Amino acid sequence: MGKQVNLYSFPSVDTLATALRSYLISCQEAGLERHGVFKVGVSGGSLPKTLAQALLAPAKDESDKVKWESWEIFFADERAVPLDHEDSNYALLKKELLDKLPQGTPQPTVHTIDESVLDDTQELADRYEQTLVRSFASRDSVKLPIFDLLLLGCGPDGHTCSLFPGHELLRETEAWVSPIEDSPKPPPRRITLTLPVVTHAVRVAFVATGGGKKEIMKDIFEEGKGLPCALVNEATGERCSWFVDNAAVEGVSYPKRPFSL
Numbered sequence: 411m412g413k414q415v416n417l418y419s420f421p422s423v424d425t426l427a428t429a430l431r432s433y434l435i436s437c438q439e440a441g442l443e444r445h446g447v448f449k450v451g452v453s454g455g456s457l458p459k460t461l462a463q464a465l466l467a468p469a470k471d472e473s474d475k476v477k478w479e480s481w482e483i484f485f486a487d488e489r490a491v492p493l494d495h496e497d498s499n500y501a502l503l504k505k506e507l508l509d510k511l512p513q514g515t516p517q518p519t520v521h522t523i524d525e526s527v528l529d530d531t532q533e534l535a536d537r538y539e540q541t542l543v544r545s546f547a548s549r550d551s552v553k554l555p556i557f558d559l560l561l562l563g564c565g566p567d568g569h570t571c572s573l574f575p576g577h578e579l580l581r582e583t584e585a586w587v588s589p590i591e592d593s594p595k596p597p598p599r600r601i602t603l604t605l606p607v608v609t610h611a612v613r614v615a616f617v618a619t620g621g622g623k624k625e626i627m628k629d630i631f632e633e634g635k636g637l638p639c640a641l642v643n644e645a646t647g648e649r650c651s652w653f654v655d656n657a658a659v660e661g662v663s664y665p666k667r668p669f670s671l
């Protein structure tokens with residue numbers, strides 16, 4: 411690995427969420443400075459809940475404000491199900507976060523998948539890629555979209571987004587968004603950002619909590635083993651930050667850093 415990734419470990423999810431809040435505000439401000447909006451991609455799993463804990467807390471002062479009207483939210487991966495289905499990552503984000511924004515809060519822009527093509531995952535991926543093209547400028551003028559931030563989870567097998575260990579999708583170099591029909595984590599039919607898009611983001615943050623993650627964290631941080639999370643670490647280095655609780659990194663020898671912006 412070149413420059414080291416930032417591994418921040420916290421005694422509890424509460425303390426993690428507080429630090430994540432400061433990090434998100436700093437990414438928001440950097441995005442606003444760069445292009446007047448904040449473009450962020452989010453995953454499913456346990457992330458939306460922790461994200462909500464971070465973002466629904468009241469602002470400490472003016473500089474700690476979430477400027478929702480400037481947020482453009484995308485999905486790092488999404489399941490090929492209707493938007494109100496219990497497996498939908500959008501439905502999860504809505505339930506955990508969007509529906510809980512206090513009344514009168516300006517709404518973020520949320521880019522969902524096109525429900526009219528759920529039967530065809532290639533078309534579903536192509537249409538989501540077109541959504542990115544429209545938001546990030548034309549496919550011809552930009553080689554890859556550059557997210558201000560991607561907020562990702564880490565599966566117990568080392569997957570992230572819907573990029574699974576050993577899967578041929580890890581070799582995708584052209585598409586921005588790809589379909590997958592054989593996801594080992596149910597449901598099997600999904601779309602996902604591809605590895606080049608993930609590693610091209612200005613910043614990437616993983617959130618991983620709980621003792622169930624410690625074995626895979628050892629594999630990712632000590633041996634790599636070509637695991638998707640390790641590939642992201644290797645390609646992004648210091649642009650990558652992990653927000654974990656102590657239980658998730660118990661016994662992991664990789665140096666932890668005190669959290670600072």
Ligand SMILES: O=C(O)[C@H](O)[C@@H](O)[C@H](O)[C@H](O)COP(=O)(O)O
Nearest residue numbers: 453454455456563564565570571
């Ligand atoms: O749609 C999905 O299934 C997720 O995007 C997936 O990539 C998730 O982030 C990881 O599986 C970690 O999930 P946990 O945070 O629940 O461990």
